[in-house]
Amino acid sequence: MxxxxxxxxxxxxxxxxxxxxxxxxxxxxxxxxxxxxxxxxxxxxxxxxxxxxxxxxxxxxxRFVPVGDLTGQVGDWEAGREENKASLLAGQVVAGGALPAPPQATGTVTWDGGATLDVPLVGAEASLAAIPRGDCGGCPPLTVTGARLTTAKISTTRGPATVPAWEYTLRDTAVRVTRPAVAASAAVTVxxxxxxxxxxxxxxxxxxxxxxxxxxxxxxxxxxxxxxxxxxxxxxxxxxxxxxxxxxxxxxxxxxxxxxxxxxxxxxxxxxxxxxxxxxxxxxxxxxxxxxxxxxxxx
Structure with a gap:
């Protein structure tokens, strides 16, 4: 993504x-x-x-300043699902049911150089709601069917970092979407x-x-x-x-x-x-x- x-x-x-x-x-x-x-x-x-x-x-x-688009994609869209690309780019991702809370209160951000920072975590629903949304001309929304806590690599002002992240499964596709699970209070957002x-x-x-x-x-x-x-x-x-x-x-x-x-x-x-x-x-x-x-x- x-x-x-x-x-x-x-x-x-x-x-x-x-x-x-x-x-x-x-x-x-x-x-x-x-x-x-x-x-x-x-x-x-x-x-x-x-x-x-x-x-x-x-x-x-x-210390933790994310850079650029924080929504990740795991896997490629299948044939006949090409319209999903526009939906994801526009942030049209919705929950199809209840989503889990984090299994622990804090997680660790780890930079490629080895530096670490403990940060508070938020649930899968809050991370999903933080995805910026735009207009995609009526493209169909992607429906989330589940989520698990994992990690993802993102860009920061201090270089690449591995952060706690929610990985969302979607209806009718094997593609998964990731989003940092770090609480907004722990990050500088401009x-x-x-x-x-x-x-x-x-x-x-x-x-x-x-x-x-x-x-x-x-x-x-x-x-x-x-x-x-x-x-x-x-x-x-x-x-x-x-x-x-x-x-x-x-x-x-x-x-x-x-x-x-x-x-x-x-x-x-x-x-x-x-x-x-x-x-x-x-x-x-x-x-x-x-x-x-x-x-x-x-x-």
């Missing part, structure tokens, strides 16, 4: 970044060419403020601002990131021009970092080859390293556009 969303998001990012970064530009620009520097700095400050509030809501701790297509946020989105062992050098991966600014339609990139005690935002500054070039709207993976004023530690890296946490691979 997460792979499906990742592919879809990547396609959107490539299209948006390519359109902004490879079409004609108006000279150097913070974020994508033409982005207003003051507007992006305000976006960054607003994102940090929302994240600070989310950390306060979580009791001031931010609510992004409403998306306004007529006043969309600016900035180049970051696809992934890593930090060095010292925690002071952050390397981000994003979509940009293929070549450097020394060649036609190329661009160089530098970064501006906005930091708080709980998170950081990286604003990518574009330095194109020339203004108003007619270039092919195709994006390519680029990387950029920035120095932080203080080690990243348990702080989160936030996306410039929506202020959502980004997974960071830590050395």
């Amino acid at each position: 997460r792979r499906i969303w990742a592919l879809w998001i990547t396609l959107l990012v490539v299209t948006a970044a390519a359109t902004a970064g490879c079409a004609g530009s108006g000279g150097d620009g913070i974020g994508g060419p033409g982005d207003d520097p003051d507007r992006l700095r305000k976006q960054a400050r607003d994102a940090l403020a929302r994240y600070d509030e989310a950390v306060r809501t979580a009791g001031g701790q931010q 609510t992004p601002p409403s998306w306004d297509p007529f006043n969309a946020p600016g900035g180049l989105p970051i696809d992934s990131a890593s930090v060095n062992a010292a925690g002071t050098t952050l390397t981000v991966v994003f979509v940009g021009s293929q070549g450097p600014a020394s060649v036609p339609c190329g661009a160089d990139y530098t970064g501006e970092v906005v930091e708080s005690a709980n998170a950081v935002v990286v604003i990518i500054v574009t330095h194109p080859h020339a203004a108003d070039e007619a270039c092919t709207a195709i994006g390519f993976p680029r990387t950029l390293s920035v120095e932080l004023a203080a080690p990243l530690g348990e702080r989160a890296l936030l996306d410039i556009q929506q202020g959502l946490p980004i997974a960071v691979t830590r050395s």
